[in-house]
Amino acid sequence: MTTLSKAPDWQVARWFNTEKPLTLAALRGKVVVLEAFQMLCPGCVSDGLPLAARIHETFGRNDVAVIGLHTVFEHHDAQTPTSLEAFLHEYRIGFPVGVDEVGEANGIPQTMAAYQMQGTPSLVLIDRHGHRRAQHFGHVPDLRLGAEIMALIVEPEPADQTAAGD
Amino acid sequence: MTTLSKAPDWQVARWFNTEKPLTLAALRGKVVVLEAFQMLCPGCVSDGLPLAARIHETFGRNDVAVIGLHTVFEHHDAQTPTSLEAFLHEYRIGFPVGVDEVGEANGIPQTMAAYQMQGTPSLVLIDRHGHRRAQHFGHVPDLRLGAEIMALIVEPEPADQTAAGD
Amino acid sequence: MTTLSKAPDWQVARWFNTEKPLTLAALRGKVVVLEAFQMLCPGCVSDGLPLAARIHETFGRNDVAVIGLHTVFEHHDAQTPTSLEAFLHEYRIGFPVGVDEVGEANGIPQTMAAYQMQGTPSLVLIDRHGHRRAQHFGHVPDLRLGAEIMALIVEPEPADQTAAGD
């Protein structure tokens, strides 16, 4: 049997597009799509964020929560929360976006480190029970991702999953 | 309860890309994606057929069968099986394609009429039990279609579905 | 000095989208863009013909004449004039299109052979004096082609060009 592991909690310094902070625990019961990006990463702008926006539009809000995470690991002075706020406005990003908390030494922010992301864009799928089920770095085809998300939406409540990896 | 209706059998004059004729009955147990097209329909060439090819590549052959159906309802002299054969070769269509059987009076071929398709491209989703579950005319976003197909792949075997609408 | 050579006359079996046959001689005074294609050539459908249509829309009819040439060198039974007529209708090709005259032995039609084209799509630029000035096989970027066409449009009437290569 494959044991499933809980997705790490995220550490967010500041939120946009939401009135109050969002936690993985509070989203339990929904499939969570976590889109990690940097505002000056070309592949995030042309590919990752539009994909996240399509997911946000396609699936019901009760089934799927799309969360952006600004994981700045380079150009820290250029990609500040002030710049991010203007970016989100200009690109009309409507889903909640958190700013990943500054990390210790190497410039990698805390949540990005906890998830061991390889870079941006990275997309993480978390099931209704809070388990990390997939993590993609770079381009993900819509057809495949639509299938992966639906597989988690319709997943029956398995007794062994809720017990595993906690 | 929604009663589900059986997808109409298809009437095919000639097959390409398969050694023997394919029937819906023989595909029972798989999700069937039926892509109805005409070789000289621009939206089929730019949109519908590439989508069908992506489905063919993305999902396992044991789960999903992609079937093309050449539903010629105009330009009959131009879209002959001879022309279709060259078209399939040039566009490297790898999945099985049937030529819809000529219809009675109005130029609409038989399967297209039985499915009451509005035009081409039309995409039909048929579940593992042979029930028609969705039919789309025109563009379908990959993300949504990936989700719809996966919903049928993982569908549990319901006792009431097999009895309904037959 | 570069000597310029006259573009070969084209041999056309049948014309579409023009009331009377077109000859290079009759187009003298205009820049001629000759787009050689096959209706079942994917690169012609997705790239070459839309480019030719954009040229047709962008430049004045007194400056530039866009001429399609159906140079069938394979799948002769599939790409008949009957099929071509439906193709031109469905793809809304508005510029004149000639069917290249069947060739001698190897299936290469006569004009395609005279121009020594490597395949389809091929785009030939002919100046106001009837000299062939450029010939491209495959994709040509719009920016570069726009520049090449304009260079021929504004070309001053040089005394030596009219004398060379005839």
Next chain:
Amino acid sequence: MTTLSKAPDWQVARWFNTEKPLTLAALRGKVVVLEAFQMLCPGCVSDGLPLAARIHETFGRNDVAVIGLHTVFEHHDAQTPTSLEAFLHEYRIGFPVGVDEVGEANGIPQTMAAYQMQGTPSLVLIDRHGHRRAQHFGHVPDLRLGAEIMALIVEPEPADQTAAGD
């Protein structure tokens, strides 16, 4: 006779991708393509800047000079030179880029005001004599722009142009 007017000099606070400041006067003799943009303007990122980069690659450096101009008229705190530097690095912009000098009252920078630009992206064509010949706001098709640039490249030296509008 159309009188041609000199393009306004640009006021630049800081340059990137050039060792020394660039002036219109020093570029006399070349066709100048001035691409005015903001780093957080989606249409600039997806459309205007890639077009400028294609122009930079397509035409000879002795014929055409491509100059970017960062005309920040909104989100001034977000689109600082520090952020711009990271942006130019990530998007691999290779041509010289100047930061338009802060304006007086309404947030419009000085060069943008002098050229009376309507917004970003704006593309200005300046001929070899320093006259402004075209100014486009928003999308410009490659084919048309290639033609416009070439028309200026090959333009004969007219006696009346150098005298007009100065």
